[in-house]
Amino acid sequence: MKSFHVGLIGLGNVGYRVWHNLLTHRELLAKKSGKEIEIKKIAVRSVEKALKQGVPPGILTTDWKEIVNDPDLDAIVELIGGIDVPYEIITEALKKGKEVVTANKALLAFHGQQIASLASSYKRRILFEASVAGGIPLLQAIQDGLVANRFLMISGIVNATCNYILTEMTNGRMSYADALKKAKELGYAEADETLDVSGEDSAHKAAILCALSYRFWPKVEEIYTSGIQSVDPFDIQYAGELGYVFKLLAIIKKHQDSKEVEIRVHPTLLRKDHILSSVSGSFNAVIIKGDIVGDQLFYGRGAGGDPTASAVLSDLVELARYPHMEYNPRLFFADEQTEYKVMPISEIISRYYLRLNVVDKPGVLAAIAEILGKKNIGISSVVQPEVSSFSQGVPLIIMVHDAKEKYFKEACFEISRLPFLKGEPIVYRVEDFHVQ
Amino acid sequence: MKSFHVGLIGLGNVGYRVWHNLLTHRELLAKKSGKEIEIKKIAVRSVEKALKQGVPPGILTTDWKEIVNDPDLDAIVELIGGIDVPYEIITEALKKGKEVVTANKALLAFHGQQIASLASSYKRRILFEASVAGGIPLLQAIQDGLVANRFLMISGIVNATCNYILTEMTNGRMSYADALKKAKELGYAEADETLDVSGEDSAHKAAILCALSYRFWPKVEEIYTSGIQSVDPFDIQYAGELGYVFKLLAIIKKHQDSKEVEIRVHPTLLRKDHILSSVSGSFNAVIIKGDIVGDQLFYGRGAGGDPTASAVLSDLVELARYPHMEYNPRLFFADEQTEYKVMPISEIISRYYLRLNVVDKPGVLAAIAEILGKKNIGISSVVQPEVSSFSQGVPLIIMVHDAKEKYFKEACFEISRLPFLKGEPIVYRVEDFHVQ
Ligand SMILES: NC(=O)c1ccc[n+]([C@@H]2O[C@H](COP(=O)([O-])OP(=O)(O)OC[C@H]3O[C@@H](n4cnc5c(N)ncnc54)[C@H](OP(=O)(O)O)[C@@H]3O)[C@@H](O)[C@H]2O)c1
Ligand SMILES: NC(=O)c1ccc[n+]([C@@H]2O[C@H](COP(=O)([O-])OP(=O)(O)OC[C@H]3O[C@@H](n4cnc5c(N)ncnc54)[C@H](OP(=O)(O)O)[C@@H]3O)[C@@H](O)[C@H]2O)c1
Numbered sequence: 001m002k003s004f005h006v007g008l009i010g011l012g013n014v015g016y017r018v019w020h021n022l023l024t025h026r027e028l029l030a031k032k033s034g035k036e037i038e039i040k041k042i043a044v045r046s047v048e049k050a051l052k053q054g055v056p057p058g059i060l061t062t063d064w065k066e067i068v069n070d071p072d073l074d075a076i077v078e079l080i081g082g083i084d085v086p087y088e089i090i091t092e093a094l095k096k097g098k099e100v101v102t103a104n105k106a107l108l109a110f111h112g113q114q115i116a117s118l119a120s121s122y123k124r125r126i127l128f129e130a131s132v133a134g135g136i137p138l139l140q141a142i143q144d145g146l147v148a149n150r151f152l153m154i155s156g157i158v159n160a161t162c163n164y165i166l167t168e169m170t171n172g173r174m175s176y177a178d179a180l181k182k183a184k185e186l187g188y189a190e191a192d193e194t195l196d197v198s199g200e201d202s203a204h205k206a207a208i209l210c211a212l213s214y215r216f217w218p219k220v221e222e223i224y225t226s227g228i229q230s231v232d233p234f235d236i237q238y239a240g241e242l243g244y245v246f247k248l249l250a251i252i253k254k255h256q257d258s259k260e261v262e263i264r265v266h267p268t269l270l271r272k273d274h275i276l277s278s279v280s281g282s283f284n285a286v287i288i289k290g291d292i293v294g295d296q297l298f299y300g301r302g303a304g305g306d307p308t309a310s311a312v313l314s315d316l317v318e319l320a321r322y323p324h325m326e327y328n329p330r331l332f333f334a335d336e337q338t339e340y341k342v343m344p345i346s347e348i349i350s351r352y353y354l355r356l357n358v359v360d361k362p363g364v365l366a367a368i369a370e371i372l373g374k375k376n377i378g379i380s381s382v383v384q385p386e387v388s389s390f391s392q393g394v395p396l397i398i399m400v401h402d403a404k405e406k407y408f409k410e411a412c413f414e415i416s417r418l419p420f421l422k423g424e425p426i427v428y429r430v431e432d433f434h435v436q
Numbered sequence: 437m438k439s440f441h442v443g444l445i446g447l448g449n450v451g452y453r454v455w456h457n458l459l460t461h462r463e464l465l466a467k468k469s470g471k472e473i474e475i476k477k478i479a480v481r482s483v484e485k486a487l488k489q490g491v492p493p494g495i496l497t498t499d500w501k502e503i504v505n506d507p508d509l510d511a512i513v514e515l516i517g518g519i520d521v522p523y524e525i526i527t528e529a530l531k532k533g534k535e536v537v538t539a540n541k542a543l544l545a546f547h548g549q550q551i552a553s554l555a556s557s558y559k560r561r562i563l564f565e566a567s568v569a570g571g572i573p574l575l576q577a578i579q580d581g582l583v584a585n586r587f588l589m590i591s592g593i594v595n596a597t598c599n600y601i602l603t604e605m606t607n608g609r610m611s612y613a614d615a616l617k618k619a620k621e622l623g624y625a626e627a628d629e630t631l632d633v634s635g636e637d638s639a640h641k642a643a644i645l646c647a648l649s650y651r652f653w654p655k656v657e658e659i660y661t662s663g664i665q666s667v668d669p670f671d672i673q674y675a676g677e678l679g680y681v682f683k684l685l686a687i688i689k690k691h692q693d694s695k696e697v698e699i700r701v702h703p704t705l706l707r708k709d710h711i712l713s714s715v716s717g718s719f720n721a722v723i724i725k726g727d728i729v730g731d732q733l734f735y736g737r738g739a740g741g742d743p744t745a746s747a748v749l750s751d752l753v754e755l756a757r758y759p760h761m762e763y764n765p766r767l768f769f770a771d772e773q774t775e776y777k778v779m780p781i782s783e784i785i786s787r788y789y790l791r792l793n794v795v796d797k798p799g800v801l802a803a804i805a806e807i808l809g810k811k812n813i814g815i816s817s818v819v820q821p822e823v824s825s826f827s828q829g830v831p832l833i834i835m836v837h838d839a840k841e842k843y844f845k846e847a848c849f850e851i852s853r854l855p856f857l858k859g860e861p862i863v864y865r866v867e868d869f870h871v872q
Contacts, residue, residue: 034765137581145573
């Protein structure tokens with residue numbers, strides 16, 4: 001049997017599990033790929049740590065260049081994280097004729113286009129199944145299983161940390177701070193949680209999903225991104241009473257007869273009976289709506305060493321199975337930027353949840369309804385919960401029907417200037433996955 | 437651009453949508469596959485009907501042999517249904533050097549092994565993504581995205597007709613007969629519904645899933661198969677009160693340290709909060725538990741012309757993308773029957789729902805509990821609902837903890853002979869997807 005030689009760069013959470021599972025599943029992988037997939041060299045920062053992990057000293061190096069320059073390697077796997085060094089590693093590797101596997105969504109979101117073009121001009125492949133939704137074979141579904149479809153929508157929960165925190169806030173009635181603390185204790189959040197809770201990590205994944213399904217790389221700055229840090233347990237509770245749950249969603253929609261694609265990441269209200277609402281804890285799930293196949297949902301562990309390693313290994317098997325391809329139509333976005341572009345957030349149409357803090361006196365609701373009415377925004381429900389905990393004013397929750405974001409925001413601005421309003425309006429989008 | 441020439445046999449529900457979508461997505465498919473995929477010939481039974489469907493007369497034939505023998509065709513797509521003729525078509529086509537795509541689960545369940553061996557000896561591929569769970573790219577996930585995993589379990593709802601009927605019986609409190617009638621009116625059930633409601637269709641799909649994930653073809657007769665025809669709305673209601681819903685599941689489990697694989701199809705009680713319980717109507721969903729990746733769920737439309745066509749087209753794209761392969765490790769089960777075999781149903785371990793019709797007098801429960809106790813079967817709950825509609829006796833519902841089927845069945849037999857028992861015990865398995 002032929003061999004397929006791999007160089008691994010980075011032996012952290014994911015890298016170590018790639019190494020480990022490749023050993024424990026060696027025979028199976030050989031059968032399924034038709035080649036002996038072997039890690040011949042590993043670049044680490046600390047040799048000492050790697051030795052403690054049981055890696056034989058002969059294959060270790062602290063210099064990734066040794067891997068990229070090794071003529072005996074067919075592919076490299078980049079698993080160190082960060083952006084600049086991985087970018088250097090991957091571009092060097094492609095130029096040296098290596099195929100590349102990475103799980104690095106941040107890198108791809110910022111440099112995916114250049115890397116893909118480079119891969120294409122050197123006629124090498126770059127695979128990154130693990131970069132979105134961990135172990136779920138989602139990118140593959142987009143590129144292979146659902147290949148015949150035009151994509152109308154791809155939306156879902158793609159950050160395990162945020163989903164864990166929101167689930168805890170909902171079920172355990174915790175504050176954001178307490179839920180974050182618990183997430184860190186249990187290893188569901190990193191020491192620095194910023195990338196996750198700010199929504200940026202989800203935006204990186206949205207960029208990748210957009211590139212694969214709509215064949216253009218959006219600029220990360222163009223993706224409307226709002227995190228979960230300021231989600232108030234009050235709103236989770238009120239939304240719950242109205243039949244909704246909070247999820248941080250990445251939403252990508254292509255409007256028919258339009259060249260604009262909606263791409264946004266934000267805390268979102270979902271009806272409790274929607275299947276995504278039952279995705280709790282550290283799980284991920286993504287809905288794909290194809291024009292032929294209709295709605296599909298993919299669900300599984302979106303993070304963790306093993307699930308992510310499962311995806312990395314599947315990429316290695318793909319590379320091992322099929323010989324170098326002169327032209328790889330599977331990843332065809334590199335050669336072509338479609339004429340699509342990102343729709344400004346002001347242009348999207350959504351339902352909204354609006355919480356106001358008002359002085360409780362007659363005429364309040366009428367004044368608010370008038371402002372919304374003038375903008376042609378229909379109210380679908382109003383709740384004024386009885387509360388004792390508000391020192392000034394009372395909360396008033398208004399759910400509105402589909403409205404263009406621009407007009408709704410204008411209405412909110414006018415409402416915020418009403419004399420009986422205390423503080424700023426709190427606004428969340430409500431999603432029911434319609435496509436226009 | 438090179439062409440990829442296809443002959444289509446059968447222009448029914450699925451075949452027509454393959455033809456139609458290939459035309460409407462021509463350019464997209466060319467880009468994504470690197471070849472112009474073109475249907476050059478179609479075999480139909482009625483030319484007249486095909487002409488009405490808008491197919492140009494020049495490409496029609498009523499003789500499938502013309503397609504199989506056409507040296508200009510790269511692949512054939514078999515979509516006529518049935519077993520004997522498709523078997524002849526596919527074996528002929530492989531011998532003539534054609535690649536094959538089919539959606540025919542019945543054929544594969546009975547002759548998959550021979551067909552796969554033949555394909556392998558003629559070095560041609562046979563792809564059948566559409567044969568299980570329609571548009572959901574499930575077989576691909578098993579063969580590609582989750583390729584690194586040993587599969588611990590594959591279980592789910594793989595028959596849309598049954599799921600629709602059970603959903604109607606549950607939500608609409610309908611009888612089986614009424615729900616079936618509605619399913620037929622809405623096109624969710626065929627004129628002859630037997631294959632679906634008997635569970636046989638699900639068993640065929642289970643056989644295919646078993647072949648791909650455990651690398652052996654079980655005999656269809658060895659798959660324990662029980663349908664939904666005798667599910668009583670009473671049990672749906674009582675189960676509901678206990679927090680469970682009825683689903684027809686195909687369950688495949690590989691026990692660790694054992695060469696035996698559980699394969700069974702039957703109406704099953706699932707906890708209401710389990711994600712599969714929210715799969716309603718004509719949707720399909722399958723859970724895959726991999727040893728590296730953990731739990732995954734795939735959800736979507738399991739039947740219908742378009743979803744099924746989406747899967748057929750993805751197979752064609754795969755064939756068009758990658759040239760003839762000398763050896764295709766992706767479908768490696770043909771060359772090798774693993775030493776696994778089907779576990780007899782008497783050996784499985786499950787929880788159970790037991791409904792008895794008893795004469796309401798003291799000592800009844802004690803006698804039943806004693807029989808179960810002697811077999812070491814623990815009772816988890818007992819309910820005696822108040823009913824007026826039972827002419828003789830009252831229903832008594834007992835849920836038991838994990839027990840070996842053999843012992844539970846023995847206990848049921850003893851219970852059925854107690855003097856105060858009216859009629860046969862009604863038994864359903866309760867599933868929580870544990871793997872031993
Ligand atoms: N963890 C997940 O669940 C997950 C899921 C999906 C995708 N990913 C992505 O996978 C990648 C790896 O994530 P991870 O969780 O495995 O990160 P990690 O645990 O921080 O591992 C990174 C490893 O790379 C090492 N490293 C850093 N710079 C290096 C260099 N120049 N040469 C050699 N080794 C170097 C680090 O060494 P030190 O320990 O000495 O710093 C560390 O061992 C990231 O791009 C991440 O976004 C992770
Ligand atoms: N429908 C679904 O949702 C679905 C989903 C998954 C898999 N499948 C599988 O896909 C296959 C096709 O299903 P379907 O629903 O499309 O069936 P269908 O609507 O009954 O279509 C079968 C077509 O084949 C034609 N035919 C029969 N024998 C023929 C022959 N010898 N030569 C040429 N044409 C012939 C039939 O013609 P007449 O009309 O004249 O009989 C009919 O048009 C089956 O194996 C089925 O199990 C179907």
